[in-house]
Amino acid sequence: MARLCKQVVWDFLKVFVCCELYVKFASGQNNQGDVYYGQNNPYQTYNPPEPGDRDYRTFTYNNRRYSQYQPNTYYNSRGQPGDPRRVNQDPRFKYDQQGNQEPIYPGVLGGWREDLQGKMRPDSIIKERDVFVRTRHGEVQGFKVYLYDNPDPDSLYRPGSESIEREMGKTIVFLGIPYAMPPINEGRFRPPKSHKGWQLIQATDFGPACPQPIKYTGASKGVRDMDEDCLYLNIFTPTIGSVAEKLPVMFYIHGGDFTHGASNLFPGHILATFYEVVVVTINYRLGALGFLSTGDINSPGNYGILDQAMALQWVYDNIEFFNGNRDKITLFGPGAGAASAGLLMVAPQTRHIVTKVIAQSGSALADAAFVIDKYRAQNTSRVFGQLLGCSIESSWKLVNCMKQGRSFYELGNAEFPPQVGFFPWGPVIDMNVTVPYYEGWYEKDWHFIKDLPENLIRKGQFNRGLQYMAGVTLQEAAYFVSENSSLAPDFRITREFFDQKIREFVLRYNYTLNPNGTYEAIKYMYTYWPDPNNETLIRDQYINMLSDFLYVAPNDKMVKLLIEQDVPVYMYVLNTTVESFNLPHWARIPHDIEHYLLCGAPFMDVEFFPPKLRFTRNQWTNNDRNMSHFFMKAYSDFARYGNPSHTQILGLHFELATMGQIKYLNINTTYNSTILWNYRQTESAFWSQYLPTVVGHLVPTYPPTTEFWWEPREPLQIAFWSMSAGCLFLIVLVVVCCMLWRNAKRQSDRYYNGELFLQENDPDSGVDNARGAEMYEYTDKPRVVQTTGPARTISTNSFRTESAASLKEPTSEGRKGTPLMTTRKVSKSKTQLIQGVPQTDV
Template structure:
């Protein structure tokens, strides 16, 4: 029986949220003059203690910033005569919206402690209760960070594995943020907001305005936040929901799910079907439905929302037969379940990705079992999370996979799991919409920005500092795009069509226009066109849909004009950042409180109010918000709210329909698209089935299901067979100028002459005739093995 658990982190119940750090760290216990603050002791008045990971957390109410008590007081706080900051007085909102919850406090105050000043208490919140206990189906929770599911322990040989329910506990003291799931280190650190990373990462955070049992007869709507990050990065703690929950009386849940190879590695067979990150989300969603009532959440009113990959996940879960009945609302921010990157429908593409990844980490790839066994037992989570490469086909290497003709472990193969625990999705989302597998009460809201893909340029440091691009650079990127998506029937015609559509014809040589058009090209292809397709399919099924286009920015950040309306910008407003303690955000996003403008504060309240009203009523503007309102989209009249500022927004029709139809109608139906082909992992002399590369059955090449045993009796025995020889990671310099050449470990005389492995069929297929194979050299270029001839 496995002991490891998929863990849930309950953070911030009752807005008296605990997010504590080590009390003994001198950084948090010194006055500005350098003298040491007195630590509380048992028996002191107002002494509170929590034990977590052998650390004690307490509070010293007399030591909260006595030199400037209001320096970080959230905007909109109940009037304090000591506060003379005019910016804080401009926005006064009644925090006690719920008459049955008179003790509701302003969010941004973590149970009286700020994240960076643990052990010191705000004067405004000294009277608030500290000891919070909530009963769940799994046991009692103190503080709000709780174990939820079993997270398969890699040390037990169960990586990657589906999650399972936690057996329960008596009392769990949950007083700390959980670690993020393994991901590339460039996304972690204090400046990025991810301080801890561990494979034991399956936590969720709960933000509730009130947890008093029976305090209110009306349950709060539940909003579940799924973070973005292209299924390879991100964490739930990057979305502090204190303001959203406290201002507008909703229960907010944010969750972690496994990322990258640990979450989505797939060999399309029983060794690793994949989609573990999505199975994590399904398990979390079920847990919320079954346990949210003690936090005064309504299990019958659950809204999913999130940006990018989070939006795509929300759409997939709303259509998934196992979770569609749970989801009554979806808010998709700059993402769609119908995007090419949201669901990989070609299993041979994911097989190839797994092969390239295994080769990158020095694992054998001649069979799926050896590959998975090496990654499971021979590599650390740091190695798995930090290995990055650019796929030859598609936008991102990892993501949900359509399980078309997959095989799964049998019911009796592993104790604690059955075959159904491994399955995610076997039907295309378009077909699920047509079949109306979604909740009959589903309502959908979605939005995009006018500069979605500007981050692609900003992340290219070679373009700094001006980020200007030439015509030649633009042409090269268009060619790469055409080849990456394998429009191999007529690539020249596809290139010409894309080039024509996204040329600024009034002045084709204008560098600013070229940059803007490139941003539009990627924004349309990756985000807007899939969003438009999703909206139209839902409207055909009479699903109410609201749309918006972000044409306003966070003025406090003072971003340059070409990337002011960036991907995911709504998250800044949704967290109530203009009113929140800046310590809740990554250092790169922190700004002085004086920098927030009236428009920033207005937009923040607009988004929190619109999102919470949509979760509560299914209408984002049941009443106008600062003069702004939404209208339902209709087939043929795609109304959307064009958000400039709260005083300069308007309802408009049919956003960029010509450009979006170019991707959803013209490209698939007129130009045509071949079945993608893949670079061979090793050399082969012959081509079969016309356009499909055949991979020879060398020791280091190809992929085959080598798990010969299928019965309960010997599957464990077969799985435990050690590798014949150790494989050590190899450092690969993935540059065109310095390719790394790898020699096959198998002498040419031993090369197989009787069979070749086809990625197209995922089975061993016999060659027409024995043909000696003498070439076995392989080069790794940009992380993808290329054959040398």
């Protein structure tokens, strides 16, 4: 009895201590963790600065960049981050040179982070947290996240169905592992460099997102931090240590049109824990910092896609330490992520790594996925340079301005005018440029793909064990309407608006060879002829037009190419929505709607997601939970077995697509889906086959008018052309001097070339005009020929030269005067030498 009472008292004390700690901890926080310091806090609520704010900054420690945001009530601190009154601060953690050298703790080490650990519960602070893993680059410290829901429909669990929340699983999380050196200073507009390694990295917080427009950042949007030092990846794994079999790896590449997005927007906890895969998410450079291309050696481009390739290589080299199977790596992602996965699938440096691809509403064969027009890339860069006030006289001046004279904030926040195109930035084909060696960068580091992805697939240049899965939604391009504020609140589209958008579309995509014919063809294809003036149907057709061009037709083309190469292909079309979102009927199934289903949002604490979404724990319907389970199970089965329905999932299964019968799973609900085939083949053929015959061919854009072949593009070329110009000037100068010297010599030779013979009056001195019998002498008047008498030669004062002694034979023509045969006669001349200068009297 005494033992029982003792046990009861001990259990009561443990519960009391946990409740006291929880109340003490929670009293200093609001729902978002922004109230830091308790009820007597003199600072009240601290709202950390966000990207774009004047006092926003990050800090570095041990080659790792962390956020300034710290809910530091875990250690009963006082004051805002950096306040000298804060206690329990680790002096090793310092702000970088952008800050004030103030110490704070990074990530979850500084306090409970609801955005990283979920809702705090009474026993949270006594649960095991820290995990350490040693990789090829050094030791990494992560932490455990505990989950309180189960996605298995057979569990019959629903939030709130039990009075006490039970732990259903746990995920081991490593956030912000650097996979490359920071692409700052000299690293801007250059390929990534492999990380040199570390002793210990605190992977306890997401790394900053890469620079992007400020409208996509902020704590409320889920992107709390932003910095040019952004090349980090995150790993979610269910176990650490020895296991019987390594787990498949799912490598997530976020979308965002290559201009915005971040790795932390995809929480992989549920997918990793309950479906036994290792989930990896990455950041990569976006916008101009990731894809600026001048078509020459000043900025070849492709930095963002090269970041992805380096992250993939890092995972291939290190994922085994996180219980991942390096031979089962599946790439997946929406939009730009799907296009990137398709490019990495055929890229020479990564094709051996990629065994499976899941393309969510994207294709590497889309117009914006891969730019093959050099002048289009150049002109995009020039327009961007004009927005920033940089010189566009030459590509070197443009790149130098953006590299030396503009901050990453300016480069990330600048946005294009609408006429540039829907997706201005993206990977470009190699321009056959040879880049000189820079310290740390080799020629091979700059190159990505030298041929069209379509040609590489036809040549079979991909992993021969490749398996492919693709999907699209019913209303992919609905966001073009819903995000157009000028159409709010009714979002009506008139016939005039539709016609104008088609004309803009024709000009925007360079269909300039036959613009009227192209316009008429598109208008004919997407006019609902039974009721052409119905604005509701016009809006639907406008969405269909953009969806087919941007997503459906490129996806169809990729699927057919891979089927021709005997690659197993599975396909789905999403025809249902997230019911709890209550979207309008014309935008119920937009682009990437399956994102929240795939990351297990119905089973996670709402604190993991951006506050802007305003999720609630009980908002999800049974169908939402079932569809979330279906997608996670299908994707993980495909990563593990190469078949998305290795076993039936809630009664659903996929079938292989074959040529002539491109079968796909038409997903309505989990209990009302069917296998159909040949999705929108007429519309896809219109864009892939028919329209190019109307256009003739896609006319390349015109080259920049200020680019000339001789124009210097970088300092080495400036030095070369300067030296060449100097050498040319010296050569011309030498030639001119030689000509002047020759003319001067001819003038002086007048007196020695036989046309003028000089004699002194004094027969004892002067010029001896005696020549051989064959010589001629010209005088002003006739002379008498002397036939007798020796000719006396005075050699001491003679001006005769060797040339005067070798004159040619006389001719029948002579100059004015009488030619006389000299007979060695000494005659007086009217020419005299005065101070050594010949003077002649006329």
